Amino acid sequence: MNIALVTSSAFPGSDWSDRDTPVLRACLEEQGCTTQILAWDDSDGVDWTAFDVVAVQSPWSMWLKLAQFRDWVDSLHRQGVRLANPHAVIVSGMSKEYLPLVEQHGARTIPTTVVRPGERIGAVAAEALANAEREFGEAAVVVKPVSSGGTLGAARVTEEQDLADRLAAFAEADVTACVQPYVSTIDSLGESGIIMIDGEVSHAITKDAILAPGRVGTQFHPNARAGHVEHGDDLTDIHTAYDAYLKTVPVHPVSVRLDFLRHPVTGRLLLLEIESVAPVKFFHLHPEAAARYARSLIAVAARSDLIRS
Incomplete structure (x- = not known):
């Protein structure tokens, strides 16, 4: 298998870093894959059709040049390039206008x-x-x-x-x-990220608030640490949110991250956003999940019945 892992020529801030891709690359190569790490915005002459699958990992310069990124994604779609998260999933994830739609389908959300x-x-x-x-x-x-x-x-x-x-x-x-x-529980409890792989809960992380009162400057996923998924209401809220999200996209993603905050009164999880373009998966905190995701990419590349999208 020949797999492309997509990054950026430069990130939007000096504190932004991609810790997932080196871990994932090692897992893929351990499983016999050939990998290349390529910047989407510095890829003149790259033949994307030569790859069995293209996994968009850290294209974060996109937020500063959205039209160019959309053109790039659309170009791959027209060429029939197989994307790990399909074209429709990536495009819908570029705007948080999906959030009211997800709420309409039954998810508990932070009102947007x-x-x-x-x-x-x-x-x-x-x-x-x-x-x-x-x-x-x-x-x-x-x-x-x-x-x-x-x-x-x-x-x-x-x-x-x-x-x-x-x-x-x-x-x-x-x-x-x-x-x-602004839900104040983020200041005391942090923000919970639930990483879904192949439609199942893979692992969880917790990170601190970036915009907390009194905090100076910003950080990229500050104080990220391994989290855990509770049973009962938490699991219900997670699956309800994910099922509602799936009703807003025509094809299923390989992986997304659902970010939640807790309601200050009820304690229930409220969906803050869904990262589906290039969700950070925090593999350095959950290395076993990197191997799981690598197997998913290999399976996508190997499926002859999959319509390239």
């Missing part, structure tokens, strides 16, 4: 308001802060581009005028934004 240029910003700002206070006990929200990764362009906001100003700035730049309540 999508704000497009030209919409009534003042009314949106007032309503978003009021709803956050009513539902989560604090008039605080996170505002960010609807297409973004990490905390690029994101801010925690508590004042209506500040929120309106930030939304206006996005609108002026012709950027669609989204607003979500």
Whole structure:
């Protein structure tokens, strides 16, 4: 098997790092595969059709050049290149506009308001802060581009005028934004990431809040550590969210990461987002999962009945 692992020519910030790909590459080569690590945005002359499967690992420069990345993904699709997560999954994951759709299909989510240029910003700002206070006990929200990764362009906001100003700035730049309540449990309990491989829960991680009050600067997945999956309500919430997500895409992914926060009153898991373009899987914390994912990639490459997408 000849497998491409896709990264970027440069990451958006100096603290961004890809710790998954070296671990995955070692697992693939131990299983007899040939691998190449290639930057999607520095790949002139690369014949992507020569690979049995292309796994998009860390294309994070995409958040700074979305149109170029979309063109690249579409080009691979037209050529019939087999992507680990199919084209439709990658494209849908490029915008958090999927979140209201997932909620409509039954998932418990952090309420997400999508704000497009030209919409009534003042009314949106007032309503978003009021709803956050009513539902989560604090008039605080996170505002960010609807297409973004990490905390690029994101801010925690508590004042209506500040929120309106930030939304206006996005609108002026012709950027669609989204607003979500800031759920305070992230400061004490962190954010839980559940990594799904082949439709099953593989492993879990926990990481600290990036936008916590008083925190200076940002980090890429700060203090990430191995987590665990509880039984009972947690497992129900995870599977409900994943099943709801599957209803929004026409094909199943090989792997996604579901990120959750806990409701401050009920304790139930609330879906914050779904990373499906290139989910960090934290293989350095769960090395056994890297071998599992490597086997999944090999299986995808070997399936002659799979329609390339």
